[in-house]
Amino acid sequence: MKTQGILYASALSLALVAGGAQAADSEQQFGPNPNLPEPQRGLLPNMTIPEPADWGDQKPTVPDGYTIQAIATDLKVPRQTLVLPNGDILVAEGKGGGNAPKTKPKDFIASVIKSQGTTSVKGGDRLTLLRDGNNDGNYDQQTVFADGLNAPYGLALVDNNLYVANQDSLVRFDYQDGQTHASGKPELVTELPSRINHHWTKALTASADGQYLYVGIGSNSNITERGMEAEVDRAEIWQIDRETGAHRTYASGVRNPTALAIQPGTDQLWAVANERDELGPNLVPDYLTTIQEGAFYGWPYSYWGQHVDPRVKPQNPDKVESAVAPDYSLGSHHAPLGVAFSNDSVGGDFSNGVFVGEHGSWNRGDPVGYKVVFIPFENGKPAGNPVDFVSGFLSGDDKTRGRPVGVTVAPDGSILVADDLTNAVWRVTRNNANTQEPG
Numbered sequence: 327m328k329t330q331g332i333l334y335a336s337a338l339s340l341a342l343v344a345g346g347a348q349a350a351d352s353e354q355q356f357g358p359n360p361n362l363p364e365p366q367r368g369l370l371p372n373m374t375i376p377e378p379a380d381w382g383d384q385k386p387t388v389p390d391g392y393t394i395q396a397i398a399t400d401l402k403v404p405r406q407t408l409v410l411p412n413g414d415i416l417v418a419e420g421k422g423g424g425n426a427p428k429t430k431p432k433d434f435i436a437s438v439i440k441s442q443g444t445t446s447v448k449g450g451d452r453l454t455l456l457r458d459g460n461n462d463g464n465y466d467q468q469t470v471f472a473d474g475l476n477a478p479y480g481l482a483l484v485d486n487n488l489y490v491a492n493q494d495s496l497v498r499f500d501y502q503d504g505q506t507h508a509s510g511k512p513e514l515v516t517e518l519p520s521r522i523n524h525h526w527t528k529a530l531t532a533s534a535d536g537q538y539l540y541v542g543i544g545s546n547s548n549i550t551e552r553g554m555e556a557e558v559d560r561a562e563i564w565q566i567d568r569e570t571g572a573h574r575t576y577a578s579g580v581r582n583p584t585a586l587a588i589q590p591g592t593d594q595l596w597a598v599a600n601e602r603d604e605l606g607p608n609l610v611p612d613y614l615t616t617i618q619e620g621a622f623y624g625w626p627y628s629y630w631g632q633h634v635d636p637r638v639k640p641q642n643p644d645k646v647e648s649a650v651a652p653d654y655s656l657g658s659h660h661a662p663l664g665v666a667f668s669n670d671s672v673g674g675d676f677s678n679g680v681f682v683g684e685h686g687s688w689n690r691g692d693p694v695g696y697k698v699v700f701i702p703f704e705n706g707k708p709a710g711n712p713v714d715f716v717s718g719f720l721s722g723d724d725k726t727r728g729r730p731v732g733v734t735v736a737p738d739g740s741i742l743v744a745d746d747l748t749n750a751v752w753r754v755t756r757n758n759a760n761t762q763e764p765g
Contacts, residue, residue: 355611356711360655362630366606375688376696378445378747379725386728386743387718391674391757394716397458397465397742398751402450404744405527406585406664406732407751408481412503415456415465415742417751418732421449422477422493422526445747451475453490455506456751463755472499472508480530480586482539484568491528491541494520496566515539516571519559522546525600527663531586532568534593539566540576540617542583548603549637550626561625563597563617579623579649585665585732586617587680589706598662598682599652601629607690612660613652614682614701614708624649654708659687660695664733664744668700671739673756679703681715681741683730696720698730698743716743716754 355361388394398404401419408416452475457467472490480491488501490512497512518528518541525544532539545561546552563583565576582600589596595617601610602625610629622645624631626638631651634641656662664683668676679702686696696719699712719728728748735741741754 355608355655355657358654358708360611360630362633363606363608365609367604372607372691373689374691374693376693376720376724376726379721379727381727381748384718384727386716386752388716388754389674392754393757394752394754395463396748396750397753398454398456398468399749401454401749401751402447402452403445403746404731404749404751405479405746406481407734407742407744408483409734409736409742410483413458415751416471416481417454417456417744418478418481418490419450419452419454420475420477420479422479422523445749447749449477451477453478457506463753469506471506472512477526479527480541482530482532484532484536487568489515489530489532489539489568491518491530493523493526493528494518496530496539496541515568516566516573519543522552522556525582527584529584529586529597531588531595534588537568539568540564540586540595541566542580542586542597544582544584545625549635557626576619577617577621577623579625580617581625584663587665587667590667590669592706596665596680598656598665600661601658602626602635603659603689608658611655611658612662613656614654614662614665614680615652618650621650622648623652654701656682656684656712657694659690661685661687663731666733666735668735669737669739671737672735672741673739675702676700676715679708681733681735682712683733683743685729685731686719686726693720696726696729698733715741716752
C-alpha cells in the first residue's frame with residue numbers, strides 16, 4: 327500500500343507539472359468552422375484546475391448598463407433554475423455521479439484534480455423556491471419546494487405539471503400557481519439510464535406545444551473505454567411522451583448533452599454538449615447546435631463531422647459517413663452546462679442570441695471557460711464570436727471564485743446564473759429597464 331501511494335503521488339506530480347507547462351491557446355476555435363489541429367496523445371492529459379477562492383467584496387463582471395447581485399446564497403450545489411409563471415424561481419440542487427469505477431491511474435488523478443475545483447458542500451437533492459415578495463429585486467423568501475430527490479438537474483413546466491429530471495428518473499409534480507411546497511410525492515414518468523452514470527446530469531426541456539419532453543443523456547465514458555455495452559441508451563437525446571412516458575431516441579452520438587432549449591417562435595431543439603478529452607488542449611471543441619430528428623453527431627467514432635477518432639475499436643465507417651457536424655464551436659474544454667435564448671427585454675446588444683454557462687476546464691494547462699458568454703444570432707442562426715456577459719470568476723492569481731452552470735432568461739429580461747462553487751444564484755438586470763410583470 328505504501329508503494330502504491332508513492333507511485334500515485336509521483337503520477338500526480340507529473341500530471342501537475344505537465345499541466346503547468348501547457349502553452350496558451352494557439353488559435354481561437356469559435357464559430358461554425360473551427361480550426362482542428364492534429365490530435366495530441368500522451369501518457370496523461372494536461373490537468374490544471376484553478377484553486378477556489380472567496381469573492382470577498384467583489385462580484386462577477388457584467389457589461390456596462392447591467393447590474394449583478396446574488397439573490398440566493400448558501401445553497402446546496404445549485405445546477406439549473408426555472409422561472410415560474412408568477413415570477414418565483416425554482417433551483418435544482420444536487421450532486422450526482424453514479425458508481426463509475428476508476429480503472430486506470432489517470433482516473434484517480436483526474437478525480438483528485440477535478441475535486442479541487444468543486445464545493446465541499448453536500449448536494450441538497452431538492453428543489454428550492456425563491457420569491458421576491460414585494461417585487462423589489464430582493465428574493466427574501468426561500469423555501470424547500472421538494473426534497474428527497476436524486477441529484478435533480480433538468481426542470482420544465484407544462485400547464486400544471488412540473489417535471490424534474492433526476493439522475494435516474496423523470497418525475498412529475500402537480501403544480502398550482504403560487505405554490506411554495508410540493509403537494510405529495512412525485513409521480514414517475516419514466517426511468518432514465520443510470521447504470522455506471524459516468525455523465526450523470528440529465529438535461530430537460532419541453533417541446534413548443536408541450537406534447538413531448540426532451541432529455542439529454544451523456545455517455546458512460548470518455549471514449550468507450552468501458553466497452554460499447556456500457557453505452558446502450560447513452561450519448562443520446564430522448565423524446566418522451568409526457569402523458570405516457572413512452573420514449574424513443576430523437577438524436578444520437580452527442581457525447582454529453584448538458585443543456586437543452588427550444589428556440590422561441592419555433593419548434594427547433596438546441597443543445598450544448600461537452601465533447602471528448604485526451605486529444606490535446608485544442609481538441610475536441612465543445613459546441614452549440616441544433617438537434618435534428620434522427621441525426622447522428624459522431625460520438626464515439628468521429629468528431630466535428632467526419633474526423634475519425636482512432637481510439638475507438640472497432641471503427642464504423644458507415645456511422646462516420648452519416649455524422650452531422652455541429653453548428654457552432656464554443657472552444658475546446660470550456661464545459662458548457664447551461665443554455666438559454668435571449669428576449670427583447672434583455673436589451674442592448676444582447677436581445678437576439680443565446681447565453682451559455684461555461685463551467686470551465688480541468689484538463690488543460692491554461693484554464694478556459696469559467697464564465698457566461700453570449701452568442702449573437704442573425705436569421706435564426708449563430709453569427710459572430712462569443713461575447714463575455716458574466717465573467718470575473720477567474721482571478722489573475724489562477725484562482726476561481728465560482729463556476730457557472732445553468733442559465734435562465736426570465737420574461738422581464740433578467741438573467742439567472744446558477745453557480746455550483748459559490749453555491750449561489752446570480753441575477754443580472756438591465757439598468758433603468760422597464761420591469762415587465764411576470765406572466
